[in-house]
Amino acid sequence: MRSTKLVLLALVLCLTLSSSALAKVNITFWHAMGAELGEATEYLTQKFNEIQDEIEVEAIYQGRYSDLNTKLVASFSAGTSPTIAQVYENWTDAYYRYGVIAALEDYMDLTEEEYNDYIEVFRHMNTWDGKLYTIPFNKSNWVLYYNKELIPEPPKTLEEFFQISKEVSEKTNGETKGFGIRPTLELFHAFLWLNGGDFFDDDLNVTFNSPEGKIALQQMIGMLEDGSALLVDGYEDGAFGDRMIAMYIGSSAGVTYAENSVGGKFEFSTAPLPAGIRPGAPFMGTNIAMFDAASEEEKAAAAKFVKWLTNAENTVYFAIKTGYLPVTYSGLASQEYQDFLEANPHKAAIANLEAFEYGYWQPKIAAWEECRGIIYEMVTKVFLGEDIDLSLAEGQMLVEEAIEDMLSQRY
């Protein structure tokens, strides 16, 4: 009798335990963050798993961003997509067109206050169809890194910027060039934007084959020709740390690389990009998307996790650990983050509040991956000495073809 009771008790215990284990919703989060970034992500995920017992999140490293995209695309065809993943805006647009993502906002129960707390620029970058389809996660902005030994006051305007670049090169007899140039799409975009141009207008007409585009390329080439800039191979932080260049434009997320390369040899700081016809602050980085293949239960769980991940405390933790930005106004304004900026004055430009007013970003269209390849090639050709007008015209033609392909639903 006694033993039967015991067996029954054990059975009941087993059942309740297993049912509570079953009730746990498992979600997967694919990301592309190795090393310290990965650790910060892993830490937050573990913490979330510990503070509640309804949801279990598994964060899975899937290589670099390009690998992650490949794997996501493969997973859509095979029906094995994760619940959520890090995505760039142009991927989101492609996934949106495939019809494989679900709008996170629909599941997050955001109050108006919470919605407005996400920084406006990031909301723009994450909105499709009037909704926050994705939620900003690791966002960075591009800033001007400068050597404080050689440049006590950073340039405020493009004119000052050219002037200072020239002066530094002359003062050091060319040992240190004023500015480091890589023929990247991002740098071309910066010069294009500061001169009042952009890649496309609102109707996706190509606008970089324009006087602004020409001026941008001429300015970049001009700096190399008059010796005020150095053509840099690879990431600029190495050349910066070795005093080969006194300024470069780079991601705020790269500040630790700059610290490492400089290695305490001189003081450096960051500043907003110098203003041309208009000011500009390029914003980059990825967001979190949720996939439609997940069950309603999983979607609700994932939305809870994303909301928690971007609350003031966690977005600040992530920002301090990695050099990315807090994604909410409350995070930016938090005492902890402000103290951090005060203790690290060389990082102040990263979270320059004004910059959020004139932020710009790369086109969030599915064809962007292809277009950016074309534009990058165009800029490289100009650097190799091809005619600017011809290159711009050729670039426009190829980009228009890619856009047409996209609009005719071949994506």
Place this chain on the structure above:
Amino acid sequence: MARTGMLPENQMWQYRVRKLIKRFLLYAVLIGGALVMITPFVWMITSSLKAPHEISLKYIKWLPEAPQWRNYKVAWDAAPFAMYFKNSFFIAFVVMIIEVVFSSLAAYAFAKMNFFGKNVLFVLFLGTMMIPGEVMLIPNYITMVNFGWIDTYYALIIPWTVSVFSIFLLRQFFMSIPHELFEAAILDGCGKFKYLIMVMLPLSKPALVTVMLFKFIGSWNSFLWVLIMTNTPTMRTIPVGLTYFVSDVGTQYNYLMAASTFAMAPILILFLLLQKQFIQGVARTGLKG
């Protein structure tokens, strides 16, 4: 010495100088080649001991000011490398063994047997080498999902156990072994399979070693396949670990070089060991030939 001893003094002197110059040129070319090959390795190893600010410099700095041995520790701890090593070894070894069995059997059939459609089949085989792997990645992924092999060793091993390149290489080698030997053995009552094991394979040691080495290195370096077909760290291999040091805003070169050094060491040791075998194999076939 005896022959040159007969020459007049001045001719002998000329001969010696010419010989010396030839030697000198030969060594200059060899040393030059060796330097070109070895420089990247030296740079990798010295950079693995540098502080981050000592790597990307205007003038190459070969030696670190103070060797940063902790780079190895940091790199080793950045990813679960012990597990990655275990997986890499296991997968590369199993793939190599199974592949060499399959390849030698297939190559034997293509080289020594006559059957209907042999040449067409062989050309079809070779044709598959023209299809780039990237094109097949997503269909292959779907196949693996349907087999239920995602995140298992099956996906990492079985698709790689047949290699057209190895079959091609072995077939060419097998064909160079005189057919008379085959006929003589068969006449003496040796079966076809026994002939492969007892005669062909021992004679083909250099080709086998080459195929095995290629396969091992290929499997060791395989990155995208492993990444796509697995989800858990416990199933992954060393190249996945190396990507931890590369990001879209910068690369931690010192850690990457430290990790590359320990990732490469086993391959180097294997190569040195097999190189001996390789030379033996060549010597043995040389005698028979």
